[in-house]
Amino acid sequence: MTDSSAGRAAVPGPAPAVIRTRGLTKRFRGGQLAVDGLDLTVPRGSVFGFLGPNGSGKTTTIRMLMGLIAPTSGTATVLEAPMPQSVTAVLPRVGALIEGPALYGFLSGRDNLVRYDSADPTADPRTRDRRVAEALERVGLAAAAGKKARAYSLGMKQRLGLAAALLQPRELLVLDEPTNGLDPQGMREIRALVREVAADGTTVFLSSHLLDEIEQVCTHAAVMSRGRLVVQGTVAELAAGARGRLVVRTPDTGQAARVLADHGVADLRTTGDRVDGEPPADGAGDPDGQLPKLCAALVEAGVRVRFFGTERGTLEDAFVALTGEGFDVAG
Known part of the structure; x- marks a missing residue:
């Protein structure tokens, strides 16, 4: 018997996706269908924009991807691991800012980051002070590091939440409305930071209602409407599909x-x-x-x-x- 595959060149499979969902569905108590059969693919190394009108299911999707809520049906993998089953293994490899940061108002910005880092079992306490200082510097909060978080503006709180997501190198950064509350200069700085993080090899998945922001920083995008995926692809392809x-x-x-x-x-x-x-x-x-x-x-x-x-x-x-x-x- 001869092996018919001998000498045949191997056909490479598709590159692994950082996020992949198949038929992902979430129905809340009372019958509300928030996400309906979502098939989403986020390529590794992309800056992926997640768009949708009010109530389209974006944040519900992100919460399922991060293991915060369980889907009604369907599957989701993050970093090639099933979620929410692999949440303890996956989340240390992910930085996330979802629905605004949860902060201790009586602690300073610096001490909030120290608390976040101390709760991470993978964080090295020997490098904690240096990493906290670097994260504050990256988001422009070094001068306000000693101020109590309750005295921070909304934009400063957003920056602090982003700093917490960047305390360690991450394979995936998930951002839900990252420029919320920022002035135009702050928005430009965050966009530059997203590009910098992506250039370092981190895949970035961000939702935003600012379409100009998506066009400026994202390589790929998906559009949600009424809980269903309308389209996904590169930003250039989606824009080219629109009639001038x-x-x-x-x-x-x-x-x-x-x-x-x-x-x-x-x-x-x-x-x-x-x-x-x-x-x-x-x-x-x-x-x-x-x-x-x-x-x-x-x-x-x-x-x-x-x-x-x-x-x-x-x-x-x-x-x-x-x-x-x-x-x-x-x-």
């Missing part, structure tokens, strides 16, 4: 809007000398399609066209198109 908007600049905005409407342009908006809208389906991205005809129709109608073109679709465009909702996310 036709933009016309003219002093004759009223006439331009009427001509465009007559030629099938939808969702028209006028701001100053700008008129924009969704081009007809067969014209989007097709230079030989409807767009030249639209420009010609404007000129023939006497509209003084100072600019005519299309804007690239954004992640926000894709999000609204996929969910049919806004993105004030708290779910």
